[in-house]
Amino acid sequence: MNFIDYFILIVYMLGIFGVGFFLSTKNNSAEDMFAAGGESPWWTSGLSSFMTMFSAGTFVVWGGIAYEHGIVAVVINLCYGIAALAVGYYVAGKWKTLGVNTPAQFIELRFGAAAVQFYTWAMMVFRIVGVAVSLYALSVVLVAMMPLPEGNFLRDEATGNLSLTWAIIIFGSIVVIYTMAGGLWAVLMTDVLQFIVLNLAVLFIIPLIFSDAGGVSAFIERAPDGFFALTNDKYGWFFMVGWVLIHFFMIGAEWAFAQRFICVPNEKDARKSTYLFGGLYLVSPLFWLLPPLVYRVINPNADPQEAYILACKTVLPAGMLGLMVAAMFSATASMVSSQLNVFAGVLTEEFYQRLFKPKATEIELLRAGRIFTVILGAVVVLVSLAIPYLGGAEKVIVSITSLMVGPLLAPTIWGLFTKKINIKALWLTVSVSFVLGVIFKMGLAKEGFLVGEATQGLADWANGNGKIVDLIIGVVVPVAVLIFMDKSAKSVAEGWNNVENLIAKSKEEGEVKKASDLPAKIVATCLLVLALMMFGLVIYNEQDKGLLAGFGLVLVLIGGGIFSFLKIQKQKA
The missing domain is CATH 1.20.1730.10 (Sodium/glucose cotransporter)
Structure with missing residues (x-):
């Protein structure tokens, strides 16, 4: 540089x-x-x-x-x-x-x-x-x-x-x-x-x-x-x-x-x-x-x-x-x-x-x-x-x-859509996945603390199929545990009712928000500044002048187009 x-x-x-x-x-x-x-x-x-x-x-x-x-x-x-x-x-x-x-x-x-x-x-x-x-x-x-x-x-x-x-x-x-x-x-x-x-x-x-x-x-x-x-x-x-x-x-x-x-x-x-x-x-x-x-x-x-x-x-x-x-x-x-x-x-x-x-x-x-x-x-x-x-x-x-990332995130998505799972499903998902993760990613790793004559075959498979192990621990196991907990639950979780009450309250308040046009103005200004920079580099460099100027011109057109669009939208409003 x-x-x-x-x-x-x-x-x-x-x-x-x-x-x-x-x-x-x-x-x-x-x-x-x-x-x-x-x-x-x-x-x-x-x-x-x-x-x-x-x-x-x-x-x-x-x-x-x-x-x-x-x-x-x-x-x-x-x-x-x-x-x-x-x-x-x-x-x-x-x-x-x-x-x-x-x-x-x-x-x-x-x-x-x-x-x-x-x-x-x-x-x-x-x-x-x-x-x-x-x-x-x-x-x-x-x-x-x-x-x-x-x-x-x-x-x-x-x-x-x-x-x-x-x-x-x-x-x-x-x-x-x-x-x-x-x-x-x-x-x-x-x-x-x-x-x-x-x-x-x-x-x-x-x-x-x-x-x-x-x-x-x-x-x-x-x-x-x-x-x-x-x-x-x-x-x-x-x-x-x-x-x-x-x-x-x-x-x-x-x-x-x-x-x-x-x-x-x-x-x-x-x-x-x-x-x-x-x-x-x-x-x-x-x-x-x-x-x-x-x-x-x-x-x-x-x-x-x-x-x-x-x-x-x-x-x-x-x-x-x-x-x-x-x-x-x-x-x-x-x-x-x-x-x-x-x-x-x-x-x-x-x-x-x-x-x-x-x-x-x-x-x-x-x-x-x-x-x-x-x-x-x-x-x-x-x-x-x-x-x-x-x-x-x-x-x-x-x-x-x-x-713990997969086991933590899976219950969150599950909790968005299903009514029955509660915090017990979360703890079980995390616990089972974490224990399996420690066993396969550490205990059965090369020279791991569980590697021995009886487990050598399993360790060799786990070390040779690391991506399959990751998929099983990060996706298959959490989903299986959550399905089991969802099917075995007998009633709607209290947490689901809490979420439903908040959604109802939000709809009742009915506050309608409008997206700000400030981000578009900032982007357009940034594009014009970058265009000026490109034109400045045309003067500084002996080579690639045409490419620099071309990029600068495109940035000017895009930035100017955004400002024009915002002006038209404001007039319509």
């Missing part, structure tokens, strides 16, 4: 800061901070859900799979789209009809206070450690691309690049500050802006990487055997079906996604937002995985995990590499900010308000939400900084808690 790349990156960082603090004016209550006041446009919610799936791993892990295995990486990511469309049809609208501000409110109504506490702390440990690992991975990737001159206090003298410690602190602080200031509005809008930057950077790379490979036909001819197969021995159709089922539970019940269904004005918008999310995942994976796919024929001996980064460095002109770094930061920032907002909301309502100040005013709840956002953000940064010294402990934590 050179001066212009750093300039682009800094402008981007300042831009999302500005958006976060601008949107802080819309936060006047806890509902505003954690549910966007129910005024988020459906497309904003959909794009935010799309970005919530991204992280540094999207580029490192999936880029590596694409480089190594080919088109199968695209097919795996298409499974997210199928799962999201199913969630849009069956689940998303149901969340909106509940009349809750956070998913935790539903859990309490349906299963009780004990379930909320269990969900909160179990999921928080899993997600906080998970996003900390993602922040660390992002920082490792980006510092390799960011050399600094001697004497700069941010420089690591051993590498000559940005210090990993400072990278974690800087990147983490940026996310925490804009999430704290703007709440869910800031999360939603920065996700949308990050979507624009990500896709702009990726689409810009595609013609350049194909040109460097000698064209599309040359790429096809030089690709390894089996590179365009839809499945392979490692990722077969059974794995794909399991991937869809697991992510149906994840997208339908994980709190970060459920919050996106709650924050829109009505049930129809909740479904539309999820259809947008799913539709994008049926189209976009091919585009953003093309760089590592094509790079395979340019450099067949690269480290797969570095393929995406190397492809960018190979073809991007000055300035655009800075935008690509911004896009990679955006991917992880979206994940981190989503989790911070969700759990800050839960702690505000289920911890601060319930235990300490039941009669807290909206201003007090808003202040508490911001404080919890900062505290959680600080924990994420500290865990990220500690990862090199944990000796792999963070992987153990993620492995153990991930055993």
Whole structure:
């Protein structure tokens, strides 16, 4: 990266800061901070859900799979789209009809206070450690691309690049500050802006990487055997079906996604937002995985995990590499900010308000939400900084808690539709799945504590069929337990009546909310700023002037078109 790349990156960082603090004016209550006041446009919610799936791993892990295995990486990511469309049809609208501000409110109504506490702390440990690992991975990737001159206090003298410690602190602080200031509005809008930057950077790379490979036909001819197969021995159709089922539970019940269904004005918008999310995942994976796919024929001996980064460095002109770094930061920032907002909301309502100040005013709840956002953000940064010294402990934590994700999420979706299951079904589902998970994923692992002469055959099967084991523990067992508990229950659960009463109350109040047009104005302004940046890079670069100018012109037309559409809509109103 050179001066212009750093300039682009800094402008981007300042831009999302500005958006976060601008949107802080819309936060006047806890509902505003954690549910966007129910005024988020459906497309904003959909794009935010799309970005919530991204992280540094999207580029490192999936880029590596694409480089190594080919088109199968695209097919795996298409499974997210199928799962999201199913969630849009069956689940998303149901969340909106509940009349809750956070998913935790539903859990309490349906299963009780004990379930909320269990969900909160179990999921928080899993997600906080998970996003900390993602922040660390992002920082490792980006510092390799960011050399600094001697004497700069941010420089690591051993590498000559940005210090990993400072990278974690800087990147983490940026996310925490804009999430704290703007709440869910800031999360939603920065996700949308990050979507624009990500896709702009990726689409810009595609013609350049194909040109460097000698064209599309040359790429096809030089690709390894089996590179365009839809499945392979490692990722077969059974794995794909399991991937869809697991992510149906994840997208339908994980709190970060459920919050996106709650924050829109009505049930129809909740479904539309999820259809947008799913539709994008049926189209976009091919585009953003093309760089590592094509790079395979340019450099067949690269480290797969570095393929995406190397492809960018190979073809991007000055300035655009800075935008690509911004896009990679955006991917992880979206994940981190989503989790911070969700759990800050839960702690505000289920911890601060319930235990300490039941009669807290909206201003007090808003202040508490911001404080919890900062505290959680600080924990994420500290865990990220500690990862090199944990000796792999963070992987153990993620492995153990991930055993509970499917069993935790399945009862949530089940509880949305069936009347009979109660908290006993939740405890049994979690207990059975967790015990089986410990047995198969730890006890029967290589050199596990249960491996012996009598269990060697079972251990060999489990280790050779890890994906089948994951599907059984994460989907088959929870569903089987829930079916059993549902069929054996003799009466309607009290929690179902609580939910029904809240739905009736929400319908009686009949408050009709309208989607705000502010997000569209922010997007249009962002597109025009990016267009100016493109035109500026035309002057700075000797090559690719036509491509830069063309992208700039397209952005001007789209941004101008949005402003024109809003003006026409206002006149009609």
